[in-house]
Amino acid sequence: MIWFSSDAERALKELDVDRTHGLSAEQANSRLEQYGENKLKGKPKKNVLVLFFAQLKDMLIYVLLGAAVITLLIGEYTDSIIILLVVILNAVIGVFQEYKAEKAIEALQKMTTPKALVRRDGEVIEIDSKMIVPGDIVVLDAGRYIPADLRLIESVNLQIEESALTGESVPSEKNAARVFEDPKTPLGDLANMAFMSTLVTYGRAEGVVVGTGMNTEIGKIAKGLEEHQTDMTPLQKRLAELGKVLGYIAIAICALIFIVALIQKRDLFEMFLTAISLAVAAIPEGLPAIVAIVLALGVTRMSRINAIVKRLPAVETLGSVNIICSDKTGTLTQNKMTVLHLYTQRNFLDVPSEGTATATEGTQKKLIQTLVLCTDATLVDGESTGDPTEIALLELGEKYHSSKKTLEDGHERVAEKPFDSDRKLMSTLNKEGSHYRLHTKGAFDSILKIATHALVEGKKIPLTDEIKADYLGAAKEMSDQALRVLGAAYKDTDEIIDPDDMEKDLIVLGLVGMIDPPRLEVKDAIHEAKRAGIRPVMITGDHQHTAAAIAMELGMATSLEQTISGSEIDALPDEELSAKIDQYRVFSRVSPEHKVKIVKAFQSHGNIVSMTGDGVNDAPSLKNADIGVAMGITGTDVSKGASDMILTDDNFTTIVSAIEEGRNIYNNIKKAVVFLLSCNLGEIVAILASVLFYWPVPLLPTQILWINLITDTFPAIALGVDPGDKDVMKRPPRNPKESFFAGGAATRAIIGGLLIGILTLTAFYFGLSEHGYQLGSKLIPQDVLTYAETMAFVVLAVSQLFYALSMRSATHTIFRVGLFSNKYLIGAILLGIILQFIVISVPFLASAFHVQMLSLRDWMIVIGFGLVPLVVNEIIKGGFRMRSREE
Structure with missing residues (x-):
């Protein structure tokens, strides 16, 4: 059809x-x-098999598979089986990581x-x-x-x-x-x-x-097109580039090892396997995957605190936000409007908080009638739908025996001009007996612009400057009490008016003052934001005095001088607004176009700006802001579509909580990356030093691959979901241009890597010296070499696992952070140690990995060695804290 x-x-x-x-x-x-x-x-989803084979698309993996085939051909069946098993396990873990990240992202898409x-x-x-x-x-x-x-x-x-x-x-x-x-x-x-x-x-x-x-x-x-293309976040791209650079360095080191081994006339095939295994272990190819998992899991966690992040890059930006531009109604306030006062010319009327009342004066009756009929909200038997401001007007009508349902009988709507955030007005044309009456409500200054008369004691009189001043005085008096002021006007007509001609030559009826109390928890959130180096700013369509009163009550502003209105913004050239923008904390009577100007003015000083919005016309400012935040309850689909984050509770406190979570997520990613680099560097140091100094190599290729398997996955992910630093909001926002390795991260990675590598060699030396041999000794018996390799093998693994504990904070000790506060990390460490114990204790596994069972004394020694990097790093932290206290 x-x-x-x-x-x-x-x-x-x-x-x-x-x-x-x-x-x-x-x-x-x-x-x-x-x-x-x-x-x-x-786009069709990749099945598990496709994901699995995608993990194998790597040159070094191809070389390892080739090495497995060669070892098989020359009869080294055990080594070839171990290499294949490690490659398969690595691919399985990679599939799990991708699947987990994809599922978390799908869950977020369902929420939006x-x-x-x-x-x-x-x-x-x-x-x-x-x-x-x-x-x-x-x-x-x-x-x-x-x-x-x-x-x-x-x-x-x-x-x-x-x-x-x-x-x-x-x-x-x-x-x-x-x-x-x-x-x-x-x-x-x-x-x-x-x-x-x-x-x-x-x-x-x-x-x-x-x-x-x-x-x-x-x-x-x-049809035939993919719905969306998954892009990596800027951080993932940076880390992928870092991975490539580190990969080239690792390959260069491996080539150097192979060349030196060639000069030293070592077993070339054995050294070839060692070099390739080291390259596989040293190249952090899992960095982007781990970042994706940490981001996705962190964003899922944020959704539980009522902040739905639509785009993963927004999480990175959140940690750098230093300006929060927030709407007032519903975000800073409770969005529970209640009309407190009516005002007609020289006549204040207090609205009772409970029960009903009667409007005795004719102008008051007409004012209430206009306010009720000029709404799209509904209120039936206490159940309401629509805008909270309009619901408050319907409740006002109910109190004065003028319910919407009663008024609409005989006053049917025949035409309308919907509310617009630029006009700040709404108009409806309703039947009034044999003719029609136009009802208009909105911002009182907008009403005055289109009115020519006023209704005073039932009589239509010209709207003089004196009457205007009287109305404006009443509006100011209400605004100073933090009341929102809304005006109303009307006119009678004999015919249906075109919407474009409705709002002309109106008669002012009066105004109402309504209160929307501040949210109780917002004051504390604003204090926390300020302590974190974030400047909260109010942007509202309300009257300047109303906005200032709320802002001062919440601690956002200290005086009326910190406010500026939309008309004053219009009077300033963009350059002057940019120069003066830091003086203001409250922007009142603004339109959506003003919001864009405000965002750009703040950004011109290098600020990272978060902007809230809920209306159709807020989309430009949400897109221009570094983080666009839409309201989940009152927000339109347009604002949600243009935003980076949606607040499901429309609460300012949630923005501050999301920024805290964003900071912690970024810090967690940093911890995981520094940990992985430290582990990889430790392996390189141990192998490279032994080759350069012509010592026996302390680790076999299969042992390197195994350690890479147990330390590069679960401990790194566990660090990525760390509960976070409780003091993260006591520090200023992160500079978005700051290097990923700023704040001593590179130093920590190098120190950790050197310690892990040196201790691995020390354990190897200890194993040799126990039987009277040195690192430079010739013709070391195989049983002595196996014992020394086992010591090095276990120390390398446990030192990396214990070092993960120290990575939880760059400044606080593990006892201050809480030794058992990250149960996932404790579990990952215990799992790693248990697996290591199984490998050296189960006879056929010990034989396959060329290791042997250790005595209780040996275990105490390797645990002692393994704790050294953790202890040294904790001592360094303590030294830095003492120095900072002295300064």
């Missing part, structure tokens, strides 16, 4: 759905089974699935857009993405931005009443249709779903 060629009623009949009732739950479930979920097909309003069983409910089926009645308003292809059945001033389909950036005007006979009518001209993935920018509408998933216009385009 060609939906745009038939009228709305025929479309509803064809889809077997009642417009006022919608589909029943049974019908919806049945159609979901018939048509499938409403989503585009993504767009929602849609549908009418089912006679009720308007919000569901995941993927659950929509053909025949669903979808309710649209400004800021929502169209969840499926719709035949519009009702539209009011509807405009939809369809550039995703048509390439036309100007929003298309829609009209549900239109019918197009020509079946070849271009997509961009179909005014009675709305298409999946396009965006409502203005007005409201209802439509019936005629196509879902791949059966939509956007689905036709998507």
Whole structure:
């Protein structure tokens, strides 16, 4: 059926759905089974086998496999089996890492699935857009993405931005009443249709779903295309580059080892295997995978504190944020509006907190009537939907016996001009007997701009400067009490007015003052942010005095001089605003365009800016900010789509908590990387020194590969999910241009690597000296060499495992951090030691790895050696702390 060629009623009949009732739950479930979920097909998932073989696509792995074949051919069956097992285990762990990261990212994508309003069983409910089926009645308003292809059945001033389909950036005007006979009518001209993935920018509408998933216009385009391409984060890219550089260095060292061995006339095949094994162990090819896992798990953890991070790179940026630009309503305040005062010309009326009252004066009655009729919210039997400000106005109406339901009988809405954040106004045209009355509400200064008269004691009089001053004085008085001020005006007309001509020549009725109390926990969060070197800034559409009063109560500002209004911003050239931006903590009466200016002004000083937003027009400022934060409760689909992070509780405190979590995630990644580099360097030091000084090599190729297996996976991941530093918010934000190895990280890696390498050689020397041999001795018996190699083998493993404990903090000792506070790390260390014990204790494994069982005395010695890097690093930390205290 060609939906745009038939009228709305025929479309509803064809889809077997009642417009006022919608589909029943049974019908919806049945159609979901018939048509499938409403989503585009993504790229096919890689199966486990493909992921497994992808792990083997590495030149060094190919060389190792070749070495395994050669050892098999020359009869060294045990070595070839061990090499193959290590390669397979390494690939299995790699598959596990990729799978874990992919699952965590999928879980996050599910959390950010767009929602849609549908009418089912006679009720308007919000569901995941993927659950929509053909025949669903979808309710649209400004800021929502169209969840499926719709035949519009009702539209009011509807405009939809369809550039995703048509390439036309100007929003298309829609009209549900239109019918197009020509079946070849271009997509961009179909005014009675709305298409999946396009965006409502203005007005409201209802439509019936005629196509879902791949059966939509956007689905036709998507066929054969991948839904998304997974990109590495900047940090992953940097570490991948680092891995390449370290790889070249490792290969160069291995080539040097091989050349020296050639000159020294050592067993070339044995040295070839040693060099390749060392290269495999030394090159941190798992860095990007570990970073992906740590980021994904960290982001999943953040979702539990009501912060859904949509893009992994945002986690890296979070740790550098030093300016939080926050909206006031709902984020800093409770978003529970209550009207406290009404004001008509020279007449204040206190609204009772409980019970009902009667408005005795005619102007007050008209003011309440306008405020109630000019809303899109609903309030029935105490249950409300819609904007909290409008709900507060409906509650006001209930208190004065003027419920919306009562007023709408005989005052039906016939036209409207929806709220717009630039105009800061909303208008509706309602029947008033035989004629019509226009009701307008909004920011009081915007009301004054379009009004020419005022209603005073029931009489329409010209709006003089004196009357304006009186109203403005009342508004200021309310604002100084931290009340939000809203004005109302009206005019009567004999005919239906075009929306473009509505807001002209109005009559001022008065204003109301409502309170939205600050969130109790926000004051502490602001104090914590300041202590962390982060500057909280309020950006709001509210009156300057209201905003300043709330900001001073919360500790964001200290005086009215720290506030600036939107009109004052307009009066400043961009260069001057940038020069003065650091003086301000409160930006009031701002429009979305002002938000972009403010973000750019802060960024011009090198600041990393987080910006909150919830409206359609907030998208530019969210995109311009370093971290765009959308509101999960009040936010539109547009703001959520443009953001990097969504707050599911719309709370400022959550932003601060997310920044703390972001800092800890970055620090954890740093710990894991420094640990891996220390371990790799230790192995290189031990092998390179023994070759250069013509000593026996303390480790066999199979032993190197085994140690790489038990230390480069679970301990590194356990460090990546460390609970974090409790003092992380007592330090200033990280400079985004700062080197990954700043703050002594490179020094720690080098010191750790040298200690691990030297102690491995020391253990090897100890093993030889126990039987009367030295490192330079010739013709060392095989049993003595096996004992010394076992000592070195165990010390290398346990020193790396114990050293992971010291990596948990660069400044605090393990006792200050809490020895058992990271149970995953303790588990990884115990697992590594147990595996090492099994290898040297089980006879066939000991034979395969050319090691032997150690006595209790030997175990005490290797544990003692293994603890040295940990102890030395802890002593260095203590020295630095003592020095910092003295300074």
